[in-house]
Amino acid sequence: MTRDNVQSGAWKNIGWQDYAACTRPDIDPEIFFPAKKSGSQKDRFTKARNICGRCPVVSECLNAALEQNEVRGIWGGLSPIQRFDLGGPRPPGLTRGRRARRD
Numbered sequence: 001m002t003r004d005n006v007q008s009g010a011w012k013n014i015g016w017q018d019y020a021a022c023t024r025p026d027i028d029p030e031i032f033f034p035a036k037k038s039g040s041q042k043d044r045f046t047k048a049r050n051i052c053g054r055c056p057v058v059s060e061c062l063n064a065a066l067e068q069n070e071v072r073g074i075w076g077g078l079s080p081i082q083r084f085d086l087g088g089p090r091p092p093g094l095t096r097g098r099r100a101r102r103d
């Protein structure tokens with residue numbers, strides 16, 4: 001975002017996705033939705049979380065995931081279970097009474 005965008009108010013018309021670190025051409029989007037069979041969930045999400053940690057729109061992304069009830073993948077640097085802990089939807093496979101893992 002440029003200073004001119006901020007001063008003119010034009011930034012309000014720009015979608016936050018335009019600044020998403022995960023949309024860079026060198027980033028494989030599959031790392032945000034890893035296959036279940038490839039290691040622990042924590043390991044599978046590590047690459048995505050590292051990218052989210054450098055993303056300038058992490059708050060916007062997390063809010064969008066919560067508003068859209070996203071139950072899969074990393075959004076805003078958080079796993080589906082972490083979003084569930086924040087009031088998001090219950091992820092598939094997480095049954096009532098089952099203790100959520102915090103990864």
Ligand code: SF4
Nearest residue numbers: 020022052055061076
């Ligand atoms: S927080 Fe992560 S998933 Fe969300 S836009 Fe940024 S890089 Fe992508």
